[in-house]
Amino acid sequence: MIQDMAGTLYLCATPIGNLEDITLRTLKLLESVDVIAAEDTRNTLKLLNRFEIKTPMTSYHEHNKVGKGPFLIERLLAGESIALVTDAGMPGISDPGADLVRLCYEAEVPVTVAPGASAAVVALVLSGLNTRRFVFEGFLPADKKERRMVLQTLEREHRTMIFYEAPHRLLDTLEELEGLFGAERESAAVRELTKKFEEVRRDSVGNQRKYFTENPPKGEFVLVIAGLSLEVQKKEAQASWAEISVGEHMQKYLQQGFNEKDAMKQVAKDRGVSKRDIYKDYKMNE
Helix, strand or coil: CCCCCCCCEEEECECCCCHHHCCHHHHHHHHHCCEEEECCHHHHHHHHHHCCCCCCEEECCCCCHHHHHHHHHHHHHCCCCEEEECCCECCCCCCCHHHHHHHHHHCCCCEEEECCCCHHHHHHHHHCCCCCCEEEEEECCCCHHHHHHHHHCCCCCCCEEEEEECHHHHHHHHHHHHHHHCCCCEEEEEECCCCCCCEEEEEEHHHHHHHHHHCCCCCCEEEEECCCCHHHHHHHHHHHHCCCCHHHHHHHHHCCCCCHHHHHHHHHHHHCCCHHHHHHHHHHCC
16 A cells, blocks of 8 residues: 655656667656756766756665665655656666665655667667567676576577676676677677767677777677577477487477377477488387
8 A cells, every 4th residue: 555645756767878768757757856866966967967857866876775775665654755866767677766666655755667778679679680589688797607607598599689798797798798608699798878979889799809809899788699590499409409319309299198190290390301301210110
């Protein structure tokens, strides 16, 4: 049950580069709320000055969220309205905004969103890769062993993958991706989104690594990586079936209760050959 006297937490998306991308609704909210909780007050001050907004600010970030979160909840319960903003994009995505939202729900404080740009989605649509299904992984762990463990869980991922990466770790990540996903995997390295020098490098993972080895990366990156294609998965499956005989393959399905006709049909599909070929091989070696 929502507290009747509580204020509202507004999750306000801010521009990811070009300040003109801010929405009219967000501007109105930033002017009307009692306080703005900002990831970096210095960065947000530039935005507020650009639009002549004088609303007071307080900081809320990864390093003070444990103490600051409950303090903000107290203010909300007292009836104040708060706008939560991140340095760029949607609060709650790869930042502690999600923790404050959880605290609001626990305290029965209303939460709503003033939506806007998100670097992940903008990079995805710019990448030219499949946008029908995708998975957002955010920032990979800084620790090399942990980063590799995370990427290993994604080796067979068939959806397009989106990562955030800092310039000083970009090469390490590309090397890991090349080793696990293969040098030929399609990718896009996107930086300076919506800014004057916006850059979208579409190339294979291997070529991305070579390029950034020779041209040290600058700025925060969004890496968009193609998923493992169904065609590749099919070829790999067919190659694995080739390691056993047709008779052994047939037995796997017969033992599962398939009749001989249906088993032959499934074996032919697995191996990418005609049912007639399976029939000949199976009958010749019975």
